[in-house]
Amino acid sequence: MRELRVVKLLDRLENAAGLDPLADRVTSVVNAVIRPRSLRDLLHGVPAGHPLHPVAVMIPIGAWTSVAILDIVPGRNRAAQTLVGAGLLGVGPAVASGFTDWSELHEQQKRVGLVHAAANVVASGFYLASYAKRRSGGSGKLLALAGLAVVSASGFIGGHLSYRQAAGANHAEDVPHLFPTGWHRLARLDSLTDGEPTSMQVGGVPLFALRRGEGVDVLSNVCSHLSGPLSDGDVKGSGADACIACPWHGSEFSIRTGEVVHGPATAPQPRFDTRIVDGVVEVSLPGAG
Numbered sequence: 001m002r003e004l005r006v007v008k009l010l011d012r013l014e015n016a017a018g019l020d021p022l023a024d025r026v027t028s029v030v031n032a033v034i035r036p037r038s039l040r041d042l043l044h045g046v047p048a049g050h051p052l053h054p055v056a057v058m059i060p061i062g063a064w065t066s067v068a069i070l071d072i073v074p075g076r077n078r079a080a081q082t083l084v085g086a087g088l089l090g091v092g093p094a095v096a097s098g099f100t101d102w103s104e105l106h107e108q109q110k111r112v113g114l115v116h117a118a119a120n121v122v123a124s125g126f127y128l129a130s131y132a133k134r135r136s137g138g139s140g141k142l143l144a145l146a147g148l149a150v151v152s153a154s155g156f157i158g159g160h161l162s163y164r165q166a167a168g169a170n171h172a173e174d175v176p177h178l179f180p181t182g183w184h185r186l187a188r189l190d191s192l193t194d195g196e197p198t199s200m201q202v203g204g205v206p207l208f209a210l211r212r213g214e215g216v217d218v219l220s221n222v223c224s225h226l227s228g229p230l231s232d233g234d235v236k237g238s239g240a241d242a243c244i245a246c247p248w249h250g251s252e253f254s255i256r257t258g259e260v261v262h263g264p265a266t267a268p269q270p271r272f273d274t275r276i277v278d279g280v281v282e283v284s285l286p287g288a289g
Ligand code: FES
Pocket: 223, 224, 225, 226, 227, 228, 246, 247, 248, 249, 250, 251, 263, 264, 265
C-alpha cells in the first residue's frame, strides 16, 4: 500500500527552514510565559511518566466530536451548544501542555508542530464562532463542522509529529531489547576519573558512567527525551541527590535511580547494576534481553 500524498507534504514541511524565525519567536514567548520549572514539569507530564498533552486534548476533541453527532439529532441544540463551550474551556490546558512540549523539540519537529498549532487556532476560532452563533439563536452547525474538519487535519499532523518524528516518545525504550543479558565488562575501575562523566559502549549500547569513590553509577547514555548524550552534561548535586543534566534541553535524571527529576523528559533512564571484580567494573541491566 502506498503512502498518501499528504505524508510527503509533511515530510517536506519538516525541512521548511523558513518557519524557523517564527518558531524562535514563539519559543521565546512560551519560555517567558511558562517560566516556573515546577509548572513546566507538570505541563510536560513528569509526574504522569508520559506527556500530558495527549490527555489534555481529549476534552476538546471528545466534546467537539460529540457536537457533530448531536447536531444531526433533532432537538439537541442546547446540549450541542454546551459541548461546544466545554470544548473551548478545554483548549487552555491543551495549548499550555502542547506549547511547553513544543518549545523543547528539534527544529524539524518544531516546524511541523507550528502548523499543528496554527490549525488548532483556526479550529478553535470556528468553534468560538459556532458558540457565539448558537448563543444568539443561530445554527452554528456548519461552523462546527468546519472546526471538526480542521481539528481532524490537525490531529493527523500531530500523529506525524508523535509517531513519525517521535516527539514525546521514550527514546530509551529500546535499551533493554538491545543490551545483552548477564554481566559484561565495562572498564577497569582505576581507568575512570572520579566525578567525571564518561561515555562508554557495551554490546553496542551507549552508556553513561560516573565513578564516585569506589562505586560506579551507570545509566543509558541516550536521553529518553530526544536522544541527547548525557555524558556531555553536567553533574548537579552530590550523594544520593546527584543528577545528570542533559546538554540538549536540560532534563535532569537521578544518577542513583535514573528517575526524571526535571523534564522535558518524562521517561526514566535505564539504570544498570554494577559490581567490581578484581578491579574491573561489570554491568548488568535488569530485564535485558
Ligand atoms: S534530549 Fe532533550 S533533554 Fe535530553
